[in-house]
Amino acid sequence: MKKHEVPQDNEGLREGKALDLYYAVDENGNYVTVPSCGWAPKNAALLQAWEVIHEKVEEARQQVLQGRISPIAYYMEKNIMDVKLLASYIGLPRWKVRRHLKPSGFAKLDEKVLRRYADIFRIPVDALRNFREKPGKE
Amino acid sequence: MNPKDIQIQFDHRQAAHCENGVTANLLRFHNIQLSEAMVFGIGSGLFFAYMPFLKLNHLPVISFRPWPGMIFNRTNRRLGIRIQRCKFKDPGEAMEALDKNLEKGIPTGCLVGIYHLTYFPKAYRFHFNGHNIVVMGRENGEYLISDPIMEGVEKLSYHDLMRVRFAKGTYPPKGRMYCITGIPSSYDLKKAIVLGIRQTCQDMLRIPVPLFGVGGIRYLGRRMRKWPRTLGPKKACLYLGQTVRMLEEIGTGGAGFRFIYAAFLREAAKELSQPWLNDLSKEMTEDGDRWREFAVIAGRIFKDRAGVDESYGVAADILVDIAGREEHIFGKLSQITLD
Numbered sequence: 001m002k003k004h005e006v007p008q009d010n011e012g013l014r015e016g017k018a019l020d021l022y023y024a025v026d027e028n029g030n031y032v033t034v035p036s037c038g039w040a041p042k043n044a045a046l047l048q049a050w051e052v053i054h055e056k057v058e059e060a061r062q063q064v065l066q067g068r069i070s071p072i073a074y075y076m077e078k079n080i081m082d083v084k085l086l087a088s089y090i091g092l093p094r095w096k097v098r099r100h101l102k103p104s105g106f107a108k109l110d111e112k113v114l115r116r117y118a119d120i121f122r123i124p125v126d127a128l129r130n131f132r133e134k135p136g137k138e
Numbered sequence: 139m140n141p142k143d144i145q146i147q148f149d150h151r152q153a154a155h156c157e158n159g160v161t162a163n164l165l166r167f168h169n170i171q172l173s174e175a176m177v178f179g180i181g182s183g184l185f186f187a188y189m190p191f192l193k194l195n196h197l198p199v200i201s202f203r204p205w206p207g208m209i210f211n212r213t214n215r216r217l218g219i220r221i222q223r224c225k226f227k228d229p230g231e232a233m234e235a236l237d238k239n240l241e242k243g244i245p246t247g248c249l250v251g252i253y254h255l256t257y258f259p260k261a262y263r264f265h266f267n268g269h270n271i272v273v274m275g276r277e278n279g280e281y282l283i284s285d286p287i288m289e290g291v292e293k294l295s296y297h298d299l300m301r302v303r304f305a306k307g308t309y310p311p312k313g314r315m316y317c318i319t320g321i322p323s324s325y326d327l328k329k330a331i332v333l334g335i336r337q338t339c340q341d342m343l344r345i346p347v348p349l350f351g352v353g354g355i356r357y358l359g360r361r362m363r364k365w366p367r368t369l370g371p372k373k374a375c376l377y378l379g380q381t382v383r384m385l386e387e388i389g390t391g392g393a394g395f396r397f398i399y400a401a402f403l404r405e406a407a408k409e410l411s412q413p414w415l416n417d418l419s420k421e422m423t424e425d426g427d428r429w430r431e432f433a434v435i436a437g438r439i440f441k442d443r444a445g446v447d448e449s450y451g452v453a454a455d456i457l458v459d460i461a462g463r464e465e466h467i468f469g470k471l472s473q474i475t476l477d
Contacts, residue, residue, distance in 0.1 A: 001397060006392075017259055021152060031175070033174075045386070048379040052376065079253075
């Protein structure tokens with residue numbers, strides 16, 4: 001890759017932070033580092049990954065509203081977690097976490113465990129108790 | 139309880155890859171001036187692995203780097219530098235040990251997860267636990283962070299730092315931290331370079347399982363050709379996206395580290411006075427450009443999702459070509475001697 005070929009496809013994914021250094025060849029054949037603000041194929045791959053996540057999150061949101069899963073299940077998707085990862089964060093066996101993903105198991109949760117979940121998701125406990133998430137990417 | 143400020147004269151420099159950057163920055167603190175590319179080469183940072191039976195977020199593991207910590211370990215071992223590494227069970231204890239190091243004026247490397255790294259752009263925050271940073275001081279109760287990916291010095295609160303050091307998931311960092319404890323009076327850079335190159339040749343050519351190195355690239359190519367049929371169009375697209383993300387993920391310097399390695403070979407040619415390495419550096423650059431062609435074609439496939447069947451074949455052909463090129467490059471490189 002030549003110095004002038006270093007891609008600069010900014011699609012606003014990095015919040016104005018220059019994160020990439022490319023190694024490219026200059027006019028004399030020497031390697032130099034050139035900052036880059038993005039590259040189209042790479043951005044597309046990243047957006048594709050997020051698209052899948054957003055789809056799952058929205059689906060989970062609908063299911064919470066229909067009373068089929070608990071808010072914990074929604075925030076698990078939102079934090080790109082699966083049961084295994086969530087269980088290791090909360091320090092409970094997976095079968096217990098799975099129970100909390102159902103509305104019935106969720107209803108029996110005490111304040112202490114609820115607070116631990118809220119802490120992991122970085123949300124107030126109230127957001128778990130009164131589920132009010134709106135659709136959207138944020 | 140506001141702990142007192144600690145300032146360490148630490149020269150933060152941005153790098154392409156986190157672990158190279160951390161290693162080079164820590165070495166510079168101890169007056170050993172090595173470029174990022176040099177550290178990458180000596181630490182044998184180039185690698186390839188395709189493990190379809192291991193899944194991360196339902197996608198196969200494709201890696202262009204060895205385990206986190208390898209580059210730091212190998213570079214220091216090959217230069218005869220003494221290091222200390224530890225991991226912890228208890229988060230509080232891990233933070234205490236870090237504080238003790240800082241009070242002694244030792245900048246300390248930490249392995250962290252990026253998902254909770256507050257200063258990282260949102261779009262890049264996945265559960266990935268192989269990121270390296272240097273904690274270089276404390277100010278107003280916050281920790282000063284030299285993250286080689288970032289331009290300037292960043293800050294993390296006590297709790298945020300503890301959280302990223304104890305991220306969970308695949309390869310949890312468990313508070314791992316490391317620092318340099320002893321510098322030898324002299325070191326043999328030439329020997330270290332040769333050892334680094336030999337190890338990379340070994341990794342790329344001679345691991346007797348066809349999932350790694352050149353064999354792994356070829357295997358990925360063979361499988362990729364069949365993806366639209368075996369996985370269906372949607373999943374095939376996701377697999378391809380995963381490949382590109384791993385290839386061009388932040389911190390590869392372009393083309394899955396191939397360009398950094400080419401830069402290293404150029405420096406090695408000069409250091410060892412072996413000009414033939416310059417030719418291989420050029421070949422490596424061309425090889426990197428092929429990887430980029432691959433990414434462009436892959437990008438087109440998962441953007442348009444149309445007429446894709448033959449495109450997968452084209453992408454796979456490039457991979458097979460790349461495997462051939464790298465087999466040739468590392469085959470030649472493996473003949474390297476000190477003089």
